[in-house]
Amino acid sequence: MINDRYSIINKIGEGRAKVFSCSDKFNPESKFAIKILSYTSNDDELQSFDDEYELLRKFDHPNIITVFSKSKILTLDSFEKTEFHISENDKYFVMEYIDGVNIDRFQDLKSEAVLLKVLDQLSSVLYYLHQANYVYFDLKPENILIVNDNNKPVLKLIDFGLSSYLPELKDDFAKGTAEFIAPEILNKENPDHRADLYSLGILLYKLAYGKFPFDTTGELEIYHAHLQKKFDYPACRYSYKVVKVIQKLLEKSPDNRYQSALEFYDDLEREIAYQSKLNFRSLFQFIPRESLFKSIDTFYSPTNDSNILILSGERGSGKSEVLQYIKKVKTDTVLIDISSFIRSSSFWKQFFNRLIYSDFLYNHIDEYLSIIYLFISM
Template identity: 25%
Template sequence: MDTTVLDPLLGQVVDGRYRVVSRVAAGGMAVVYEAVDERLDRTIALKVMHPWLATEAEAVNRFIREAKSAARLSHPGVVSVFDQGRDGDRVWIAMEYVDGRNLRALLRDRGRLGAAEALDLIADVLAALAAAHRAGLVHRDMKPENVLIADDGRVKVADFGLARAATAASSTRTDAILGSVSYLAPELLERGVADQRADVYAVGILLFECLTGGRPFDGETPIQVAYRHVHEDVPAPSSRVAGVPAAVDALVARATDRDPDGRPDDAGALLAGLQAVRDSLGPADEPTELVRRGGPEPAPTRPGPRPSPPRSGPAHLRSESTSRQPVQRGAQPRRRRAVRRRRALLGAVVAVVLLGAGLFWYAGPLRWTSAPTLAGLTESVAAQRAEQAGLDLDVRREWSETVAAGEVVKASPAAGERVLRDGTVTVVVSRGPEMIRIPVVSGKAPAAATAAIEQAKLVVGRSVNKYDEKVPQGQVLGTDPAAGESLRVNRPVTLVVSRGPKPVPVPAVEGKPAAEAEKALTDAGLTVKTTEAYSESVAKGAVVSQSVAAGKGLKRGTQVGLVVSLGPPLVQVPDVIDDKVSEAVEKLEAAGFRVERRGTSILGRVLGQNPDRGSSAPKGSTITIITV
């Protein structure tokens, strides 16, 4: 039975404006309908929240956040939001209607994509995400279901329901992480935090799936998949599918680095790297219509009315009737008529000759000549050729990325076409590539620096971070190439952003007396927090461990924790990996430990523990469990 027949919204008008036509899709939060905006007479997608969720404030807030997040973005690769509101117990969003399918359906039909085709598709996804990242938004739920491919080849990113401001995303509540486990970054699984680099990781998984037709990790339970994302590197696509270029393997590896600092800073930086890899591959082996770069093809022009056919039949062939002349009598009238006929014939011959001469002058070699070949010549040589042909030269100048300065780009009329003698040929002479001077952006915020560079008709290719003792963290130090240098239009410029003062290395103090260890840390510019614990191997009063490994760099003033030995005893730590959280807490507390939980609550199981399973720790000390 077609369940859509029973849908009570079909045929109804929501908010007095949107007439529901058909049911398109249903999810855990809402149902999407095809509807008609009766006010503007256009087809839209109407997303209506499930009635049982409309009473939950958090669900409604998330639903409204989706509308606001997408509405903030003005990009052809983001599904547009037109309107949002509430009609009784119905909470709804009116959106752009995309007639097509999602990436999941495409991969289900196709299995996998070729390298060039996959890079072209992911480039469009990254362009949309880059717009979101520039606006300070993190999508947080990138997966094939949220990549829409219209029938005309356009690619659009949908469902910003989990999107949050980048500043808020760093402290996301764990109970709000609802994305699919297979696309979540390790830091999101471990700590419940995310920034733009979490979207970069998810897009790396999307690219892997496009190239191979499958996800990098599988398991019998979601906890097993999550564990592998945290503890294993994403395999190279070429290990699954032969023939994937090494540059594409490297791109996937960089995007899916388990350490967020090893990934590109945002979607724009990943897009720049992807475009470089795509250019190195050359054209696809076979043409594809998957992603049309020029937009939809124009509709064919309707032919104009055909000219009326010539008249046929007797009426068209019939000559005009002649009047009968009276019979002239006498020779003299006949001679006058003969003279008049000869004069008329002579006049007709003269007229024909003059007409022929005129036509010969207008259409023949005396009036017209052929335009010489000027394209590709220097301006001086082109002027000589035009003069030799008896033509004037009208010179116009334009920037050109492909033709050297001073050479003719094109001529009108073109070589071999007809031109009036003593006429004019118009040529466009190259001024060479347009060179843009890089503006001074040091001291600006990255967003302001990006705007200034784009206003100068250049683009920001990527951002790199560099330590600096004077410029505050987050401000732009400069550019590469440097300000004042010149580049061609739309060439990439690298932003160099300050990371603040260079961190100081942490001294090694384990095994040293507590007083000596504290002095070494304070002399290095760090602060110290001391705790005590039992130890069978470290003498009482000596440092058992330090919270930050020796040699690691920290900002001045950062606190380093020291554990000072109280002597034995130690207790073996139980193994709670993959246990339910409640069972793990009960087992650890029964062994005499305190328990501290970190991570998320998506699956309710333990992903890791510290100290590790099988190790020993002082009785009464704290065991940290990582939950997911």
């Protein structure tokens, strides 16, 4: 059991990190997924893992996987350690468990009507991200799960390890999966959201024809095909309207592609009904102000006699982001987010589990144990 709470059931995926299904002792009737990254990973991978969680924590979209908590493995059963090759000090975060299949294995997609319903959801996710200046950069079947919910396909986008905030994108950015990477990334140009649209075109091509628009499997040859090859578009299981959309998505120059994830609806002769009915929480990039720095420093000052700092503001004004920022800059701080607590389980058991197994307190448990006992006895 991880941190006296999560028990691993089995492995469900592995890439830069390992993903397992697991149970939660505070919510035994539900199944969750836990993503674990080895503490021996390089600094870039460790930072990417933290960034992925922070992105998913901010997102509020029905087709994006939901995360609940992030921490470090502090205690671990010996069986799980040897059986699943994980260790103390590994990082993890817990997320919803999706009982679905990769999009290219969803048999109902042979029907164009079903494809369009799935495309509604996928374009909605991409539009949501792009409007907030985020680019996914890793669109491929392995990261798109489809769940059959009462004979209705429900899409979930997972694995945001490469997702980036566009204004902060490094000039030398060159990441992605070979078969789906956009030409402008290979040309070391400045990619934007239209790189995702090219990847969407490759994905749709594979769904339409059952193969990629290039025959080679060598990485360099694949890159050359993205840059130079003129793709063929013979008749397929889908209508000419869909093929026309695929063709434009796969234009070599981003200027010749669609300019948004919703623009191709005109060519599909389809209304944008799905997106317009959804009311998503807007995404924003938190930028701390100088006054906030001063307030935090004053509160943490040894000469400060106040024990309470009250943050107030309207819903969506950024209070949660301020708390996350404080946790980031003040490493001797424990942040407990009760919004993810299980209502049917004991509040205090969950509270103290989060408190004791926090990175800071667990490493200083002897210093604070008397305070915890005093708190419990009150």
